[in-house]
Amino acid sequence: MSHLEQSFSVKFEYKIFFTSSLFDTGNPIFSDFFKGRPSESVRKIFFVVDQGVADTHPDLLKDIKAYFTAHQDVQLIEHVLIVPGGEASKNDPILFEQIVEAVNTYGIDRHSYIVAIGGGAVLDLVGYAAAVSHRGIKHIRIPTTVLSQNDSGIGVKNGINYKGKKNFLGTFAPPASVFNDDEFLTTLTDRDYRSGISEAIKVALIKDPEFFYWIEKHTQQLAQRDTDTMNYLIKHCAQLHLNHIGGDDPFETGSARPLDFGHWSAHKLEQLSNFEVLHGEAVAMGIALDSAYSFLKGMLTEEKLLKILNVLAALSFNISDPIIQINDQQSPILLGLSEFQEHLGGLLTITLLTDIGTGKEVHEMDHELLIKASAYVTAFTQHYTSQNTIKH
Amino acid sequence: MSHLEQSFSVKFEYKIFFTSSLFDTGNPIFSDFFKGRPSESVRKIFFVVDQGVADTHPDLLKDIKAYFTAHQDVQLIEHVLIVPGGEASKNDPILFEQIVEAVNTYGIDRHSYIVAIGGGAVLDLVGYAAAVSHRGIKHIRIPTTVLSQNDSGIGVKNGINYKGKKNFLGTFAPPASVFNDDEFLTTLTDRDYRSGISEAIKVALIKDPEFFYWIEKHTQQLAQRDTDTMNYLIKHCAQLHLNHIGGDDPFETGSARPLDFGHWSAHKLEQLSNFEVLHGEAVAMGIALDSAYSFLKGMLTEEKLLKILNVLAALSFNISDPIIQINDQQSPILLGLSEFQEHLGGLLTITLLTDIGTGKEVHEMDHELLIKASAYVTAFTQHYTSQNTIKH
Ligand SMILES: NC(=O)c1ccc[n+]([C@@H]2O[C@H](COP(=O)([O-])OP(=O)(O)OC[C@H]3O[C@@H](n4cnc5c(N)ncnc54)[C@H](O)[C@@H]3O)[C@@H](O)[C@H]2O)c1
Ligand SMILES: NC(=O)c1ccc[n+]([C@@H]2O[C@H](COP(=O)([O-])OP(=O)(O)OC[C@H]3O[C@@H](n4cnc5c(N)ncnc54)[C@H](O)[C@@H]3O)[C@@H](O)[C@H]2O)c1
Ligand SMILES: [Zn+2]
Ligand SMILES: [Zn+2]
Numbered sequence: 001m002s003h004l005e006q007s008f009s010v011k012f013e014y015k016i017f018f019t020s021s022l023f024d025t026g027n028p029i030f031s032d033f034f035k036g037r038p039s040e041s042v043r044k045i046f047f048v049v050d051q052g053v054a055d056t057h058p059d060l061l062k063d064i065k066a067y068f069t070a071h072q073d074v075q076l077i078e079h080v081l082i083v084p085g086g087e088a089s090k091n092d093p094i095l096f097e098q099i100v101e102a103v104n105t106y107g108i109d110r111h112s113y114i115v116a117i118g119g120g121a122v123l124d125l126v127g128y129a130a131a132v133s134h135r136g137i138k139h140i141r142i143p144t145t146v147l148s149q150n151d152s153g154i155g156v157k158n159g160i161n162y163k164g165k166k167n168f169l170g171t172f173a174p175p176a177s178v179f180n181d182d183e184f185l186t187t188l189t190d191r192d193y194r195s196g197i198s199e200a201i202k203v204a205l206i207k208d209p210e211f212f213y214w215i216e217k218h219t220q221q222l223a224q225r226d227t228d229t230m231n232y233l234i235k236h237c238a239q240l241h242l243n244h245i246g247g248d249d250p251f252e253t254g255s256a257r258p259l260d261f262g263h264w265s266a267h268k269l270e271q272l273s274n275f276e277v278l279h280g281e282a283v284a285m286g287i288a289l290d291s292a293y294s295f296l297k298g299m300l301t302e303e304k305l306l307k308i309l310n311v312l313a314a315l316s317f318n319i320s321d322p323i324i325q326i327n328d329q330q331s332p333i334l335l336g337l338s339e340f341q342e343h344l345g346g347l348l349t350i351t352l353l354t355d356i357g358t359g360k361e362v363h364e365m366d367h368e369l370l371i372k373a374s375a376y377v378t379a380f381t382q383h384y385t386s387q388n389t390i391k392h
Numbered sequence: 393m394s395h396l397e398q399s400f401s402v403k404f405e406y407k408i409f410f411t412s413s414l415f416d417t418g419n420p421i422f423s424d425f426f427k428g429r430p431s432e433s434v435r436k437i438f439f440v441v442d443q444g445v446a447d448t449h450p451d452l453l454k455d456i457k458a459y460f461t462a463h464q465d466v467q468l469i470e471h472v473l474i475v476p477g478g479e480a481s482k483n484d485p486i487l488f489e490q491i492v493e494a495v496n497t498y499g500i501d502r503h504s505y506i507v508a509i510g511g512g513a514v515l516d517l518v519g520y521a522a523a524v525s526h527r528g529i530k531h532i533r534i535p536t537t538v539l540s541q542n543d544s545g546i547g548v549k550n551g552i553n554y555k556g557k558k559n560f561l562g563t564f565a566p567p568a569s570v571f572n573d574d575e576f577l578t579t580l581t582d583r584d585y586r587s588g589i590s591e592a593i594k595v596a597l598i599k600d601p602e603f604f605y606w607i608e609k610h611t612q613q614l615a616q617r618d619t620d621t622m623n624y625l626i627k628h629c630a631q632l633h634l635n636h637i638g639g640d641d642p643f644e645t646g647s648a649r650p651l652d653f654g655h656w657s658a659h660k661l662e663q664l665s666n667f668e669v670l671h672g673e674a675v676a677m678g679i680a681l682d683s684a685y686s687f688l689k690g691m692l693t694e695e696k697l698l699k700i701l702n703v704l705a706a707l708s709f710n711i712s713d714p715i716i717q718i719n720d721q722q723s724p725i726l727l728g729l730s731e732f733q734e735h736l737g738g739l740l741t742i743t744l745l746t747d748i749g750t751g752k753e754v755h756e757m758d759h760e761l762l763i764k765a766s767a768y769v770t771a772f773t774q775h776y777t778s779q780n781t782i783k784h
Contacts, residue, residue, distance in 0.1 A: 004408040004631055006566070008638040009401045016396045041738040100554060100561065109737030111647070132524065134737070135551065135562045157527065162492060169492065170527045171563060174398070239396055246400040251528070255503070345501030345526070346433040
């Protein structure tokens with residue numbers, strides 16, 4: 001038997017900038033990025049914007065045009081593509097085609113840039129279209145939700161849904177750069193704002209106890225949408241996600257997926273609710289369920305479990321919505337386990353908790369114990385609500 | 393200004409095996425590949441086969457089934473998808489969807505395999521569908537043409553055409569493994585067989601003078617389709633391509649593309665001929681043109697140029713087809729220059745020759761000199777043909 005061998009490494013590097021008023025002509029951050037990467041040829045820049053952002057920031061397109069009139073490092077393509085926000089952007093294949101079509105029409109090459117401004121869904125769509133057009137056009141992300149600023153927008157994954165299957169098509173494609181502008185967050189609904197906090201709780205629970213206790217101390221400021229508190233949360237959460245991605249397996253070749261703590265049921269819940277339940281809301285429910293399971297399994301103390309449930313409740317996450325309750329072996333939530341396994345490929349691998357800040361992988365989940373964990377969370381909520389009703 | 397930084401490297405490794413009768417149950421190479429990567433879960437394997445291969449190898453599907461009955465390391469999905477061979481497979485988006493649909497229907501996960509058996513076009517299609525399904529399913533290539541065994545099939549690129557634009561959608565995605573079986577080559581037409589030899593001449597001319605002189609010595613054996621000679625050519629050519637890819641810029645982030653020597657006009661020619669001219673045939677024409685240009689530019693001696701043209705002619709490549717002739721500034725071939733620049737992005741970067749085995753990048757091409765180079769090649773062919781007619 002004769003053979004040849006190939007072996008090489010590819011280095012990926014990018015920065016996540018934190019700023020306010022990104023497109024104020026006096027703010028050089030965006031333009032400096034291009035100055036820092038001089039080029040012998042003209043580079044074009046094409047913007048795709050989330051409808052929800054365009055609607056709530058009516059001056060945005062005007063500001064972008066003014067910015068590139070003042071800063072001529074790259075050549076702005078005048079036409080800005082607006083796409084619907086939220087999951088709709090990932091469900092409609094026409095939107096993918098519109099971006100590819102723009103690449104064709106405007107002659108956007110691999111030295112040019114496609115920028116996405118929006119929530120995680122729009123970033124996933126645009127990131128995918130950019131990654132496969134001409135085998136990868138440079139992609140800049142400007143995330144505008146809490147979730148996308150602290151998690152999805154700073155990572156390496158993109159994707160669209162295919163016939164209702166979440167992220168069925170996608171790639172691993174690190175961005176050229178990410179710009180987090182805190183002003184975008186001011187126009188989020190309370191639900192969208194809160195929703196993104198659950199990813200911070202998630203990563204704190206598996207990686208960083210100090211950060212969890214910091215969140216525990218700041219639930220009120222977060223509930224009141226205090227800017228400095230949120231800025232700290234986002235930056236710290238982003239750093240934890242970056243550390244994880246930059247670790248052993250950036251492109252997720254193995255079955256372990258610790259950042260998916262709480263997610264096996266969350267994915268199923270989103271789908272069962274027809275995406276009425278937001279991703280972050282579903283994750284909060286999933287965290288509650290798997291934390292209660294960890295306690296009932298004898299891995300986590302009840303004291304720690306109650307800390308977790310109290311933080312979720314203090315942020316007004318609804319963690320015992322009837323939709324998440326697992327009442328018997330026929331509960332559709334339980335199908336989430338096999339779907340999660342299919343999604344990972346290979347062995348079922350679920351992260352549970354042995355402590356606040358410490359995850360542990362298991363390869364099976366006991367359905368009876370899950371029914372009990374669900375009942376525990378429901379009982380906790382009833383107790384919490386009655387207590388807090390009395391207090392007020 | 394505050395920022396976070398991300399930086400990581402991803403290692404890619406794969407082997408290219410050379411064998412005969414890959415699916416003979418007595419041949420362990422294919423099955424050993426899976427044994428060498430034990431898994432805790434059941435891995436499925438799904439085959440997509442080039443129609444041109446299925447037609448000329450009527451026992452292939454039966455042999456594959458018998459092979460996986462004898463070797464149970466992976467679970468064969470009984471349904472084998474047959475797709476049209478050649479450029480048609482990259483032009484029809486339905487074929488892409490059929491593969492994605494199969495991933496969905498058969499529950500093919502990221503620990504499973506999608507195998508493509510076929511020419512470069514089918515490998516490009518299947519590689520692309522595998523790369524974006526679930527963000528990347530492991531992909532095994534079994535190239536069945538000279539070109540795909542020595543060049544496209546052992547590299548890191550895939551792609552499909554979009555509205556007639558070549559490779560408009562695609563990714564960089566190294567295969568899990570490649571298996572080159574020389575028996576497939578026996579059923580190629582003479583045109584397809586010869587066509588792939590031009591990529592070997594190309595890479596020899598820019599990287600390896602010894603290899604060029606070896607080809608010069610073996611034109612007759614190659615023309616007569618001698619197996620050992622072709623096996624040597626393929627393996628050596630594959631190694632040169634691997635060395636290049638494994639060098640500085642595997643995923644082609646810069647503008648330099650030395651392996652595209654002779655290709656700026658070739659791409660245009662294929663298109664102008666409605667893909668009647670095969671890729672390798674177009675490359676042979678492109679090599680002749682750019683070598684003649686290198687001579688007229690004073691970079692290459694006429695003696696070396698004539699060696700190159702003689703080798704191409706001895707292999708019966710038609711290097712002065714009217715379609716490649718550049719008669720004046722209005723010649724459509726010249727548009728290939730700006731299209732090539734758009735394809736690369738950034739600066740126009742063309743590789744020329746200063747010697748056999750030595751490429752040199754230039755950033756502009758003189759149209760008048762290209763007209764002269766084209767005339768030189770035509771005159772050479774007339775002379776060569778008359779000489780050879782007299783000899784016979
Ligand atoms: N790629 C990844 O690694 C990754 C990780 C986690 C989640 N995700 C994906 O992210 C998506 C969820 O993202 P999300 O939580 O950011 O929400 P989203 O993108 O679904 O947006 C929610 C809503 O907020 C609107 N919106 C966005 N920014 C706004 C602003 N500044 N002001 C007012 N409205 C605004 C949008 O128009 C939309 O209606 C899901 O599709 C999920 O699968 C991806
Ligand atoms: N991905 C890359 O890096 C890369 C590099 C170079 C070329 N390519 C692509 O490769 C394609 C050309 O590939 P090709 O030259 O292998 O030809 P091809 O794939 O176009 O196939 C040519 C014909 O041969 C038939 N065929 C294939 N194997 C056969 C066999 N063993 N016996 C009989 N018939 C057989 C096919 O059905 C088809 O009709 C182009 O699309 C080109 O863009 C890709
Ligand atoms: Zn999440
Ligand atoms: Zn080629």
